Amino acid sequence: MNLSESKEIRDFSEEILTTDEEKSSILKELREMVFTNFEETNEKTMYGGIMFSNQRDENRGGVFAYKNHVSFEFT
Template sequence: MARTVQSLLEDIQLLDEQQFRLVEAVRELVKSTIKPLAEEVKYGGIMFTSTIPFAGVFAYKEHVSVEFSLGARINDAAGFLEGAGKGRRHLKLRTVQDITGKQLAVYLPLALEAAADEAAGAGSSSSASGTKR
């Protein structure tokens, strides 16, 4: 049976109220920044899709992670992205203030652009900043 976003949020809230508030703050920012937006529970977190999947939010014991599916393609001028794999990058958030401090609102459209470029087959010719590689 498919898990709902609401049931996952209820579980997060039962386990850790601070993590719940942080996940909810991330969701609100994503909803206000990216349109259209759909959410689904996948891989133990909430995945965000706007015509294509581009990011997700995951609650862990010590932090909340916002994962970018093709984050390695983002021009990370601010330097907040973590990870060294071929594709994914993430932001670790420990407080609601980290959402602003680590510029999540800047990364969201870049993550969507990177995913859209990949879906269009342009992933090898442009980066999420719009510059040629």
């Protein structure tokens, strides 16, 4: 597994952690699931969440933290 080391992703993750530890934990677990099963995945912040794409930069979906829930959305 090779989670992104980008500052953009780290900053986003830290912001969620400071506002809601439970949502932060869920987002972390979902990201780990993606990278465990699809090692050649890229991620970037987009649309207020973290978007995943393949090596051809085709969006595949993303994870988003909302006021009352976390969603894993597919493109």
